[in-house]
Amino acid sequence: MEKKITIEPVTRVEGHGKVTIYIDDEGNVRQSRLHIVEFRGFERFVQGRPYWEAPVLVQRLCGICPVSHHLAAAKALDVIVGAGTGDGLTPTGEKMRRLMHYGQMFQSHALHFFHLVSPDLLFGIDADPAIRNIIGVAKKHPDLAVMGVMMRKYGQEIIRATAGKKIHGTGAIPGGINKLLTVEERDSFLNGPDPMNIDKMISWSLDSVNFLKGYHKENKDFIDNFAKFPSNHLSLVRKDGALDLYHGVLRAVDSEGKKILHDVDYQDYLSYIGEEVRNWSYMKFPYMLEFGKGDGWYRVGPLARLNCCDFIPTPLAQKEFEEFRAYTKGKPNHMSMHYHWARLIELLHSAEMMKELLHDPDLLEGELVTKGTKVNEGVGLLEAPRGTLFHHYRINEHDQITMANLIVSTTNNNEPMNVAVNHAAKQFMNGQKRISEGMMNAVEVAIRAYDPCLSCATHALGQMPLEIILVGPDQEVIERIRR
């Protein structure tokens, strides 16, 4: 007799997901699936809207990384208004946007690590959910909790200064940006009272990396082996191979580190990337066309980025990167829990980038917008906190959007998350007669490593609201566990 277990977060509408685990008579996991609701609605309802509205409208599909959507849409529209494919903006336009983006990356990575991941690490993944949450962290390690809150705040202030608002701003417009940084803002970001200044943010970022490395040393088995599996990796890299989160060419490496997508122009992404539909999930499964549906899937996000790039163009993060690379002897890193390590190295890199940008006089004066000959189609890609984000628009002669296609980071990680859940389920559930809290959370921990939007949405206050349903072969409910 085969049983079906469904783990279903039930409190949120957007980005909610559920996990179904199929087990056989012996209690062995046969297969598992992660279902996530897609964002299809937005692609439909931007149709007919004037193109310049897209960056402001589309960012509403996410409350956690709206800046990524805001900027990816703006980048696609840069192409449409004839401002080049990523390198045609004025120095001020490009640098203000980069500052916004690194501020976003910084606050998102900080939020994810301190609020969502640290409870699992500090208390263990099978600890009582009543203490395994950010409030528990605040009680036991107040210093860490304060760091998390203040780093997030710093990033959000950067976003406010560049986009106009902390959430859902209007800063990036087709062809550039609509504001400058003021001298007062710059000075306070550089030299604000402790801890709200960039040097503190850099040193805290370093502390975070060290904290994780320390944890890793003591929990090698878990961190290295939990949901570890080989895959391809895909991300943007700068033309010279450097890590670049805002702009670059598309690169993919296989599980051995061989380049299989050779730094191509993302305007042609449709020649390289396909999306498969499976009847049990609303979310599509992207894959590289050349390698087909079976082998062409890939990981995106911090781990994939550090596997794809050749170096990091800021000194402190580069040092950490070298250590990270050395750990797998220069080969791609396939350990799901190492996403956290990679994410914190990016946190450090983002802080260093912000510092570099804040010292740049172009933020204080210069032309904001540039335009050229209008065309009717544009693609904008960037590396969002959770991975490569694709925006693609077509417009008609009246400036109305006629087509929008978005491949969001979480969609790119669809197959890897499914594989990770499968690994976690097998590792923690095989041969067990009952479903323990720790086992349920193991599945969550695997998903959370990929930082999908749904994990933020449902884990903000400690635990994903879960429902486990055990269903027998005749679809009868055998057991239902809810927490």
Added chain:
Amino acid sequence: MGVIRKLFGDQGRKTEKTPLQDDPERTASHSSTNIVNTMSEKVKFTIDGKACVADKGMNLVDAAKINGIYIPTLCHLEGVKPAGSCRICNVRINGRPMTACTTEVAEGMVIENNIPEIQEMRKIIIETLFVSGNHFCPACEKSGNCELQALAYRYQMMVPRFPYEFEEKQVDATSPKLYIDRNRCILCKRCVRSIKKADGKSIFAIKGRGHKAIIIIDHKLAEAMTDEEAQRAMDICPVGSILRKERGYITPIGKRKYDTTPIGSDIEQNVTK
């Protein structure tokens, strides 16, 4: 607008013209009757008990303004003959409800403005305007510069208490310089009454009546519009119904009209001294 009319009837309304019949009397050149004819003869009146003085014949909105009192308006536009169509400026004059924008101030008037009943009525008007269109402020580029939104803040509209009408409304994107989003049009006719060519021809008009009324644009004339005229049209529209093409969101948040000065606060600040 139909909803409002049902709610408040047509009290205080002067003449009702059908749209497109552009009455020459209503053109801008005739509009300043309220301000012109005075020989600065003063009249005294009260608003909510406060003693006020203004030139005789001045329209009540302006008369209140120079006394530091804000009476909200939507369809009214300075320098253009009032239409009295939106009713947001309703006040009570000697106990009777009247629209302030169409009323000349007179000696001894006792005017009630900031009283709970009138505040509530204004709030209802705002709410009905919101539910009869599709005012998605979060992504609208007029946000922060929009008079309707500013009034909704002023009267603390929190939730829609009336059902949404979900009317199918088309956009018109065919003009080279303007994008017309009828989902947001409140049919105030400010554009119709004030955006004209040198020969007095209106570029905008209302087509149809009642529930079917929509704003239309004369495409021939619109094609010849200058950038300045297009900008004026966008500025004159109290909501985000008339948008200039290709220039969206150029004003950053924080620099928009109502970001730091809520609607009416400039007028009210003048009084307190």
